[in-house]
Amino acid sequence: MEIKEKIKDLAKQKKAVILAHNYQPPEIQDIADLCGDSLELSIQAAKTEAEVIVFCGVHFMAETASILSPDKTVLLPKPDAGCPMADMITPRALKKKLSELSPMPVVTYVNSPAAVKALTTICCTSANAVKVVESLEEDELLMAPDRNLARYTAARTDKKIHLWEGYCPFHDRLTPEQIQKARDAHPGAVFMAHPECRPEALQMADVIASTSGMIRHAKESKHTAFIVGTEVGLLYPLKKANPGKSFYPASPAMECTDMKKITLADVAESLEHLTGEVKVPEDIRAPALNAVERMIALR
């Protein structure tokens, strides 16, 4: 039997929903029931009748699904698919940093471990970071773990934001020279950049948006050519949603190794034997859920 059919059959048997993040390889996005950004996927999966969630993404995403769907079995088909940025913060390091600051709220990017979310006042995404920060009563806060998202937010609010020195290695590596090279190769193309990029890259952007925001913008725009300043996997859903428009990577080096780990064979294996389960323990899940729900309530 062809592997795609096998996955479909297994998903039916196990009452599973398959989720794929926008950065996953094309063949994974093609077999998924839902594609999108990590939080949106977890929210939608929680609303389904499925008993099993197969999350084709990285570890913190499967944790978020587990936080929102404690009664479902959440599977990460490649258990070692992690996120280098999420690994740049630990609960211990966060507690230490907080002990050095005056009391203040902590805003944590969803790209973080569940145990860090559990110590957090409120979570944020790249799309709602400014709104989340503005929703707080306090005028001073700590934002973690992405220093670039924190700088982007700080430039759009009067609040004082303390940074955590974390970053996404793939977004952080985009340089003004690479952007200029892409602009020279594709004159007139709209340059879209993700807030995880450095401030000097964002300064050159025509549009700053999350992955879902980029897909929406490209659809609604009258322009037909775009330079994409985010992980290269997004080119696939952009092209799929916009036949007739052209998309070029700002830099081919923006390829996340962990996002490319899961194969179709891994999905089939994980479904067949229910391997790769990610379950957030209740003592972490409850406070982490508070931080996530507080953000969702703002949407």
Ligand code: SF4
């Ligand atoms: S692209 Fe960056 S933020 Fe996203 S999973 Fe990879 S390392 Fe983490």
